[in-house]
Amino acid sequence: MTDQPTRHVPAGLPGRIQHYIGGKFVDSADGGTFDVLDPVTNEVYVRAAAGKAADVDHAVAAARDAFVNGPWPRMLPRERSRILHRIADIVESRDARLAELESFDSGLPITQALGQARRAAENFRFFADLVVAQSDDAFKVPGRQLNYVNRKPIGVAGLITPWNTPFMLESWKLGPALATGNTVVLKPAEFTPLSASLWAGIFEEAGLPEGVFNLVNGLGEEAGDALVKHPDVPLVSFTGESRTGQLIFANAAPYLKGLSMELGGKSPAIVFADADLDAAIDATIFGVFSLNGERCTAGSRILVERPVYDEFVERYAEQAKRVVVGDPQDPRTEVGALVHPEHYAKVVSYIEIGRTEGRLVAGGGRPEGFPEGNYVAPTVFADVPPSARIFQEEIFGPVVAITPFDTDQEALALANGVRYGLAAYVWTNDLRRAHNFAQAIEAGMVWLNSNNVRDLRTPFGGVKASGLGHEGGYRSIDFYTDQQAVHITLGPAHNPTFGKGA
Ligand code: NAD
Numbered sequence: 046m047t048d049q050p051t052r053h054v055p056a057g058l059p060g061r062i063q064h065y066i067g068g069k070f071v072d073s074a075d076g077g078t079f080d081v082l083d084p085v086t087n088e089v090y091v092r093a094a095a096g097k098a099a100d101v102d103h104a105v106a107a108a109r110d111a112f113v114n115g116p117w118p119r120m121l122p123r124e125r126s127r128i129l130h131r132i133a134d135i136v137e138s139r140d141a142r143l144a145e146l147e148s149f150d151s152g153l154p155i156t157q158a159l160g161q162a163r164r165a166a167e168n169f170r171f172f173a174d175l176v177v178a179q180s181d182d183a184f185k186v187p188g189r190q191l192n193y194v195n196r197k198p199i200g201v202a203g204l205i206t207p208w209n210t211p212f213m214l215e216s217w218k219l220g221p222a223l224a225t226g227n228t229v230v231l232k233p234a235e236f237t238p239l240s241a242s243l244w245a246g247i248f249e250e251a252g253l254p255e256g257v258f259n260l261v262n263g264l265g266e267e268a269g270d271a272l273v274k275h276p277d278v279p280l281v282s283f284t285g286e287s288r289t290g291q292l293i294f295a296n297a298a299p300y301l302k303g304l305s306m307e308l309g310g311k312s313p314a315i316v317f318a319d320a321d322l323d324a325a326i327d328a329t330i331f332g333v334f335s336l337n338g339e340r341c342t343a344g345s346r347i348l349v350e351r352p353v354y355d356e357f358v359e360r361y362a363e364q365a366k367r368v369v370v371g372d373p374q375d376p377r378t379e380v381g382a383l384v385h386p387e388h389y390a391k392v393v394s395y396i397e398i399g400r401t402e403g404r405l406v407a408g409g410g411r412p413e414g415f416p417e418g419n420y421v422a423p424t425v426f427a428d429v430p431p432s433a434r435i436f437q438e439e440i441f442g443p444v445v446a447i448t449p450f451d452t453d454q455e456a457l458a459l460a461n462g463v464r465y466g467l468a469a470y471v472w473t474n475d476l477r478r479a480h481n482f483a484q485a486i487e488a489g490m491v492w493l494n495s496n497n498v499r500d501l502r503t504p505f506g507g508v509k510a511s512g513l514g515h516e517g518g519y520r521s522i523d524f525y526t527d528q529q530a531v532h533i534t535l536g537p538a539h540n541p542t543f544g545k546g547a
Contacts, residue, residue, distance in 0.1 A: 052085065053374035055145045062093035062238050064100055064262055065245040067107030068255035074099040079264065081238060084152035084382040085372065085418040093238045096263030101230065101271035104259040108201040108228040109277050111256030118198045118226040122176040129173035129224055131251035136166035136216075139247075143240060147212055148373045150239035152382035152419060155374050157336055165216035171501045172224040172521065179522060189536050195529040198226030199303065202525060203272040203281040205265075205293070206241075208234035208384050209339040209441075215241055218282045221521035223257065230259045230278065232269050234285075236385045238262045265289065273297050282524070283307070284341075286439075287465070287510045294513075305524050306513040307341070307506060309439040310467030312488065313460040314344035315450075318352040320472035321494070326361055328496045329445075332470060334368050334380055334423050338443035339388075342468040342490070342497045346429075346436060347447045348459050354449040358427045361447065362406035365423045368443075370412045380443050382419040389419035392442030395435055399426045402433035403446060431462050439465065453482065461487045467507035468497060489515065 062081070063070040077095040082088065094100075112118055117125070136143065144159035153161070181194040204218040211234055222229050233241035241260060248258050261268050265285075273281055273296045280303035283293050287308040297304055314329045316322075332344035349357045373381030383389045396410055408424030421443055429436050429446035436446050450456040460469060469488040473479050483491040489507040492498070499505070506515035516524060 052372065053149075054083075055149050058146075058149075059091060059239075059242065062091055062242045062262060064094050064096055064104065065242075065258070065260040066100070066104045067110075067259065068249075070245070071103075073097065073263075074103070079235060079262075081150070081236075082385060083149065084384055087386050087418065091239070093235070093262045096232070096261035096268035096271075098267075098271040100261050100263070101232075101268055101275060104230045104261045105201055105272075105275050105277050107256045108230050108259050111254065112198070112200050112228040115228070115254050115256055117223075117228060117254050117257045120226070122179065122224075125224060125226065126173040126177045128252050129169045129220065132247055132253070133166040133169040133173065135247050135250055136162060136169065140166070143212060143243065145374070146243070147237075147240045148381070151208060151211060151237045152373050152384050153210070153336060153339075154371075154378040154381045156376055156378075158373075161210045161213040165213045168213070168216040168220040168501070172220040175221075175519070175522060176224040179519075181528070190532060190534055192530060192532045195531050196225075196522075196526045197529060199525065199527055200227060200279045201277055202227045202229045203275070203278040204229055204231045205269050205272065205281065205283045205285065206231070206233050207285045208236040209341070210336060211237040212240035212243075214284055215244065217516070218284075219244070219258070221516070222282070222525050223253070225522055225525040227525055228257045228259075230261060230272055232261050232263065232265075232272050235262070235264050236388075269293075270296065273302075274300070276300060279303060280525070281305070282516075290512070303524065304514065305516055307516070308467075308510060308512045309441075309465060310341045310343065310507060310511050311346060311437065311439050311463045311465040312342055312344050312468040312470070313346045313348055313486075314470040315348045315456050315460055315472065315482070316350065316353070316357060317456075317471075317473035317475070317478070318350040319474045320353075321474065322353060322357065322360075324494070325472040326357065326364060328470070328472075330361065330364050330368065332496055333445045334365070334443045337380055337383055338392075338421075339384065339441050343441075344468070344470050345440065345445055346459075346463075347445060348450050348456050349447060350456070351449050351451050358406060358425075358447055362425050362427070365407040365425045365445075368423045370415070370420055370422060380421075380423055383421060383442060384419065386419060388441070389421065392421055392440055392444065395438070395440045395442070396421070396424055396444060399424070399429075399433075399435040399444065399446070402435055403427060403429035408443070431459055437463050453478065457482065457485055464510040465507065466509035467511035468492070470496070
């Protein structure tokens with residue numbers, strides 16, 4: 046089902062987007078800019094400063110100075126926590142405006158952008174609470190030694206983020222990096238720099254000391270690359286495509302940096318015949334079409350047990366056809382416009398490939414009534430064999446592949462038969478099968494009879510090509526800190542004596 050677009054352009058869009066370095070908004074050293082497009086018209090609506098190595102040098106120097114000489118790493122956790130809570134308060138109080146801008150820049154439906162703005166606030170609140178509650182290990186060797194962990198911030202963290210839910214994903218790195226006392230240089234995705242440019246004002250208002258947060262806009266191969274290769278950036282947290290992650294790994298290797306990699310996915314949703322089919326259909330529709338399908342944990346492959354396969358496919362296709370495509374700013378919209386014409390072209394090319402690989406039962410490209418903009422109708426392919434490219438490769442759009450299976454073993458082989466391993470969703474009312482199956486899946490995160498509902502204390506991350514390292518809860522604290530072991534001798538010095546031979 047489609048809806049006629051009603052255009053809404055937010056008031057007060059910036060005239061240009063700059064870097065923010067050492068507490069000041071600045072242009073690129075060489076004056077370079079890049080175009081930012083509105084995904085509904087694909088017209089340039091603003092130009093952003095295109096950072097290069099010189100700008101990254103400048104930002105890292107400011108962050109390094111704030112780390113070495115500034116108050117932030119030395120403040121009590123409670124003091125940092127107060128500022129982080131103020132950041133969360135400000136984000137919450139401006140959630141509607143943030144959502145309006147994010148939706149305009151990224152094409153995400155406004156209601157979903159609002160949810161992401163609130164989640165961004167929650168990320169700050171969560172890590173603000175966590176660092177205050179943080180305790181570290183102490184080990185006693187009775188009468189001999191007391192050994193304890195002295196946890197320290199590491200230095201300048203390089204944060205490189207993608208364009209899907211940009212503001213929220215930035216907060217997922219900024220929250221723990223700042224809470225633990227590091228200073229940061231953020232390089233947001235070049236398709237969606239608008240919401241990232243708002244952090245500076247929010248942080249200033251909350252009282253974050255100057256130089257702690259720095260922002261360099263620009264292309265991945267230029268600004269991102271310079272950040273990865275900067276010798277004064279000892280850790281890089283990256284979220285993006287698996288092949289970019291591979292490149293960053295190689296580029297960071299000579300510097301032996303700490304790396305956290307949140308990469309791509311092709312997550313399965315497995316629906317057994319004994320499942321609550323109504324709930325499974327609703328959840329698997331939302332699981333792949335929410336956030337325009339531009340979601341790392343999207344359940345983009347649905348594996349359905351043969352006895353309910355035909356019914357599932359028919360009902361799923363009918364419901365997918367009723368998903369409301371519309372202007373991202375319209376609160377009725379369920380699927381908005383994809384972020385950028387390049388990404389649109391990629392998604393549409395996969396739909397064309399899918400026509401030769403599976404049976405198209407819903408969607409199939411540009412929806413009626415949307416002659417321009419990056420709109421794609423929710424698209425469903427059934428009978429997709431596991432060898433198909435649309436089964437194996439991340440499409441990152443509103444496109445789903447449905448495949449039948451006959452046995453648990455076959456379902457498991459299908460679920461695990463891709464290079465990715467981010468999330469999985471299992472639908473069954475058999476308790477034993479649910480746990481055994483969930484535990485056998487090669488995925489960093491599994492949800493049983495549930496959509497992707499996050500608990501920020503649990504590990505977040507993927508296995509195989511979906512990532513390396515987990516964040517979430519104390520794992521984020523571990524990534525952004527060094528744990529120095531300090532050993533104290535309680536009795537006489539305990540060592541064999543050398544050099545006192547007769
Ligand atoms: P991308 O890899 O193209 O870009 C991500 C970021 O990396 C951008 O800021 C980009 O400018 C930068 N970059 C690109 N090349 C670089 C280089 N050589 N050196 C340093 N930085 C570089 O990814 P994208 O298209 O923006 O995002 C979509 C991808 O992100 C999908 O694969 C999706 O699954 C993944 N993703 C994963 C998670 C997760 O938590 N696992 C979350 C969201 C998105």
